[in-house]
Amino acid sequence: MATEFKLCALLKQVFPDVDFENLPDIEDQAFKELTLKEADRILGLPDGEDIFMAFAEELSNSNESDFVKQFSSLNSKAFPWLTCEIVLLVGLIRHFMPRLELLDEGLKDDQDSVYPDLTVNNTALMEWLHKTPYRHVSAYMVRVMYYEMLHWSMEYNPPMQDYLAMQCSDVEPSDPELYISKVLDVLKVADDHFDRGLKLGLNEDLMALTDMLWEFIPHDYPDEYVQMACEMYKIIQQQLPRDNKFNDQDSYDLFEHAVMDKCFSLAAEREIELSNFSLNYIHFWLENKYFVEETDEDSPSNTLQS
Amino acid sequence: MINANTPLTPAMQQQVEMLHRDADKLFALDWLYKELCAWHQKQIAKLDPAQPEEFCQFMNQPTCQFATQLLKNKRESLADIRILVDYCFVDEVPLQQLYDLREKLIDQLCGMGFTLSWYNVRRYNDSWMRFANRMPFNHAGSEEIINRFFKLICHIALITDVYDHRGGQYGIDIDYSDFDQVERTEGSRELTNEKLVDIVNECAIYMTQQSMWAVVYHVLLRRKLIVANKSGFEKRVGDLHFDAHVKDCPQGTIGKAESSSPYLMNRLSTWPQDGGRNVKLRDALLKSLKKHLNV
Numbered sequence: 001m002a003t004e005f006k007l008c009a010l011l012k013q014v015f016p017d018v019d020f021e022n023l024p025d026i027e028d029q030a031f032k033e034l035t036l037k038e039a040d041r042i043l044g045l046p047d048g049e050d051i052f053m054a055f056a057e058e059l060s061n062s063n064e065s066d067f068v069k070q071f072s073s074l075n076s077k078a079f080p081w082l083t084c085e086i087v088l089l090v091g092l093i094r095h096f097m098p099r100l101e102l103l104d105e106g107l108k109d110d111q112d113s114v115y116p117d118l119t120v121n122n123t124a125l126m127e128w129l130h131k132t133p134y135r136h137v138s139a140y141m142v143r144v145m146y147y148e149m150l151h152w153s154m155e156y157n158p159p160m161q162d163y164l165a166m167q168c169s170d171v172e173p174s175d176p177e178l179y180i181s182k183v184l185d186v187l188k189v190a191d192d193h194f195d196r197g198l199k200l201g202l203n204e205d206l207m208a209l210t211d212m213l214w215e216f217i218p219h220d221y222p223d224e225y226v227q228m229a230c231e232m233y234k235i236i237q238q239q240l241p242r243d244n245k246f247n248d249q250d251s252y253d254l255f256e257h258a259v260m261d262k263c264f265s266l267a268a269e270r271e272i273e274l275s276n277f278s279l280n281y282i283h284f285w286l287e288n289k290y291f292v293e294e295t296d297e298d299s300p301s302n303t304l305q306s
Numbered sequence: 307m308i309n310a311n312t313p314l315t316p317a318m319q320q321q322v323e324m325l326h327r328d329a330d331k332l333f334a335l336d337w338l339y340k341e342l343c344a345w346h347q348k349q350i351a352k353l354d355p356a357q358p359e360e361f362c363q364f365m366n367q368p369t370c371q372f373a374t375q376l377l378k379n380k381r382e383s384l385a386d387i388r389i390l391v392d393y394c395f396v397d398e399v400p401l402q403q404l405y406d407l408r409e410k411l412i413d414q415l416c417g418m419g420f421t422l423s424w425y426n427v428r429r430y431n432d433s434w435m436r437f438a439n440r441m442p443f444n445h446a447g448s449e450e451i452i453n454r455f456f457k458l459i460c461h462i463a464l465i466t467d468v469y470d471h472r473g474g475q476y477g478i479d480i481d482y483s484d485f486d487q488v489e490r491t492e493g494s495r496e497l498t499n500e501k502l503v504d505i506v507n508e509c510a511i512y513m514t515q516q517s518m519w520a521v522v523y524h525v526l527l528r529r530k531l532i533v534a535n536k537s538g539f540e541k542r543v544g545d546l547h548f549d550a551h552v553k554d555c556p557q558g559t560i561g562k563a564e565s566s567s568p569y570l571m572n573r574l575s576t577w578p579q580d581g582g583r584n585v586k587l588r589d590a591l592l593k594s595l596k597k598h599l600n601v
Contacts, residue, residue: 162314275426
């Protein structure tokens with residue numbers, strides 16, 4: 001009884017305006033609108049994220065039978081509504097958006113793709129972001145897109161990561177209009193830069209190498225830099241072991257030494273002046289990509305024993 | 307603003323740190339202004355007056371645009387600095403204000419992308435040409451960012467000149483003795499453990515119990531930046547850190563407070579302005595630090 005009371009009080013606290021006795025049917029448009037409206041209200045609060053995450057945590061910690069009893073005593077429609085609300089809000093706050101149809105039916109993806117298209121090339125999504133009256137939801141959705149691209153670049157392209165991080169460091173989703181316009185512009189520039197590289201026939205690694213030699217994005221992929229990146233990539237491929245990863249420090253150090261040595265001679269041939277900054281970029285990128293530190297848990301002797 | 311939470315790569319973090327650390331050298335631009343003037347005059351002399359196309363071509367080169375724009379903006383921000391220096395409140399040190407402003411502007415500069423290569427401009431006498439050739443001149447939509455860049459770099463250069471006791475050439479008259487006094491006091495480090503306890507007690511109403519020592523520790527640590535005798539002060543702060551654990555400060559509190567309040571890592575002036583408590587705490591700390599350092 002105590003838990004039931006607590007949940008009820010929490011619900012009233014987090015959703016003060018929702019009439020749980022008269023919730024619309026799950027098929028209705030009103031159901032979706034109510035979800036978006038409440039999400040927008042919570043995201044617009046100064047500490048909305050914290051309030052909601054605390055609430056979601058409380059729900060997940062509560063006993064399942066209490067949970068069901070609670071909603072059956074309210075209304076049979078409360079449970080599906082709250083599920084939608086939680087999926088939408090937690091997704092927006094925690095930087096992933098698994099189902100675009102929660103925003104709008106028209107945004108539904110192809111059934112074939114596992115992940116939705118969260119780039120600026122998704123025209124339907126871009127249109128929705130600009131036009132929707134739920135500005136806070138829109139801003140947080142843009143933040144999801146931003147983190148999607150940031151996480152991609154963290155893996156593949158360090159200069160792009162720095163570009164995204166630097167350009168978007170002074171805006172917050174609490175100012176939705178500014179945030180949406182600024183971040184979408186930045187994403188567009190990064191995406192265009194990537195597309196230009198694809199048109200030149202470069203793969204992700206070659207693009208990253210060119211960007212690191214040039215030190216920043218965007219640029220016009222100057223010929224000598226692209227050529228040098230290609231040459232360097234060839235050398236890297238030649239030096240790699242069969243599984244493309246180094247496990248021990250010594251052989252990795254030898255590999256990096258060989259690559260960097262060649263890098264200097266290639267730069268001298270093309271009169272490219274290499275800065276410390278470029279070399280640092282390449283050093284961290286190589287280490288991140290080709291070096292795996294062997295831990296005790298992974299070693300075969302340990303696995304055998306267990 | 308760039309802060310501890312900005313997801314930068316390690317290479318970029320190093321570069322930003324280097325720009326901040328070596329700002330005094332990197333942004334003392336007198337040599338560059340002279341170099342650019344000489345270069346420009348030499349190039350103009352080479353041109354044939356009978357061929358105006360050649361002149362147009364020269365004007366559109368990135369190097370020429372760089373030289374002319376930089377020289378044009380040289381004294382643009384002088385008025386801003388004058389206002390900042392002349393209208394400083396009685397209890398503020400103008401040079402400290404200038405220093406804090408420069409830190410902020412350098413962060414803005416770093417955010418532009420191509421500007422990170424500025425570190426290499428001092429390498430050789432003609433290194434600026436490489437920098438100029440890689441700037442996005444003549445790109446669509448880049449005009450605004452380029453104008454902003456020249457304004458920023460000249461603003462920082464002016465601040466650096468004034469900060470490094472070269473304000474006289476701009477007619478800016480600052481009483482450096484006041485600043486020297488701050489340096490001297492912090493250099494000789496009159497701050498004993500008892501005084502530190504007093505400072506903590508004075509500011510206690512604005513702090514949570516746990517963060518008290520961490521706040522004071524970080525404030526002192528960051529203030530080392532304006533001290534002449536850096537290594538000595540660092541050692542002293544190290545001792546202080548150690549002392550704090552033994553005396554009056556429960557084990558592990560500094561570490562805990564550091565991880566929960568990222569703004570502690572920043573200079574006082576860059577603490578978040580939105581929360582009223584931070585601002586009050588900052589003011590109280592400044593006041594009591596000044597009192598105990600006899601500034």
